[in-house]
Every structure is written in structure tokens, then in C-alpha cells.
Amino acid sequence: MNNHLLAINVEKAKKRLVKLQSQVIDLEVFIGEAETYNAESFEQKVIKEYAYLGSLFKVTAKLNKELLEMGEEGKLKMSDISSIIESQPIDELHKNVRKIYRTNKKNLH
Template identity: 35%
Template sequence: MLKQKKEIIRLQEYVDTAEAYEPNSFESHCIMYYAILGNVNEVAKAVNQKGYKVGNRKVTSNDVSSVLKGNPKDKLHGIVKKIFTKNKKKNRHL
């Protein structure tokens, strides 16, 4: 039961951090949308709808992945990076 309680606390911290997050840049929007959507393709669509560009082109899933793999700039980025890395490893085994 202790393990489940720790997991609940960890998840609640994630939710609280995501709810309090205020994105103010391309990178922070990628982080926030990944926390909500959990899919780099969906994040790319969302930031494109916000009007973000990489150079003169639309944002791709590779651009989002690069942001997520970068050195964490804040607490949510650190959490999201761990989730992203775990998801990438899980998808390789499919």
C-alpha cells in the first residue's frame, strides 16, 4: 500500500505542477502541451495553431522532441522529459 500512496503523491505533484505552469515561449508551450497531450505529433499541431514557426516552416514532431530532450529549464520540463524518455523506450519495444 505504501508504494501506491507514493505513486499517488508523485502524480498529484505532476498535476499540480502542470496546472500552475505558465508558458511564455515556444519551448515552454511544447512542455506544457506534452504534459497535457503526451504525444509529440499532437504537440506540434497545437504549437502550430498558436502560430509558432521554426525558421520559416511549421513545427514538426522532431522539433518538439528536441525541446523535450533538452536540459530541463524548470520542474515541469524535468518531469516531462522523464515521461518522454520512458515513452520512447516503451515504443521501441513494440
């Protein structure tokens, strides 16, 4: 028997299953939003990249690299990226990314 089942009964198992099913649905919605997201503006590109990478450092590095490859100076700072993420959400993916960012930020401190 698995250890996570040792301190459980049928009622608790049912409640846990409902919670887990809800979390699976939330994750499927988030994945669908990210995969179908049409990033037309720079801000939307930041949102999409954070959804995929989950890191200010990685998003900043990737976008700076892309700017350099286009012949522009890649001078974005992580604070530029965080400002966009922290701004008033423009859509559902942005709303979810901002929530994820805030959770990640809180867990680092």
C-alpha cells in the same frame, strides 16, 4: 475476493500500499505543476502541451494550428518538439516531462 488479492499477505499488502501512496503523491505533484505552469516562452509552451497531451504528434499539430491561426506558417516538425523536450531541463515540469517522454519513447520500441 478480487484476483489481485489472491497472492498477497498483510506484509506484502502494507508494502504495496506504501508504494501506491507514494505514486499518488508523485501524480498529484505532477498535476499541480502542469496546472499552475506559467508558459511564458515557446519552449515552456511545448513543455506544458506535452504534459497535457503526452504525444509529439498532438503537440506539433496543435502548435502548428495555433501558428496558422495567428497568420504564421505552421512548419514545426516533431523533431523540433522532441529537441525542446530532450534539452537540459529548465524547471521541474520540464524534468518530469522529459522523463515521461523518454519512457514513452522507450515503450514504443
